[in-house]
Amino acid sequence: KLGALRLRNHYGINISRVYRSGVQLLATPGLILQLGDRLTVVGEKAAIQNVEKVLGNAVKSLKEPNLVVIFIGIVLGLALGAIPFSIPGISTPVKLGLAGGP
Structure with a gap:
């Protein structure tokens, strides 16, 4: 109260x-x-x-976002999206690329 x-x-x-x-x-x-x-x-x-x-x-x-954290998140997303990984049953490696959406 x-x-x-x-x-x-x-x-x-x-x-x-x-x-x-x-x-x-x-x-x-x-x-x-x-x-x-x-x-x-x-x-x-x-x-x-x-x-x-x-x-x-x-x-x-909310009016003053921390741009450093946003920038780090974008850079990490780009770096992780460039890493190829193998999925059993698929002959070529897969990458997320620039878009990590559905």
């Missing part, structure tokens, strides 16, 4: 709104948070940054 987090006492912030699937909900102490809920937090900047470490900020991380 939202009230059980005691965010005002521990961090000095208030939750003013909760958005769930595009619907605005009243932030009451009895509201049970669900995965994917977006909270509107009111408080000092330092306090908001502290509570962000606890609650997370998926919207921010």
Whole structure:
């Protein structure tokens, strides 16, 4: 429940709104948070940054993807796709190539 987090006492912030699937909900102490809920937090900047470490900020991380990890994944996919492997019953080796889809 939202009230059980005691965010005002521990961090000095208030939750003013909760958005769930595009619907605005009243932030009451009895509201049970669900995965994917977006909270509107009111408080000092330092306090908001502290509570962000606890609650997370998926919207921010989705807007700023880690391009290094994506690049490494692409390079590994290209390298593994170029390695031929044998399947019993097929005379020629098989490679995944550039596309690893179905």
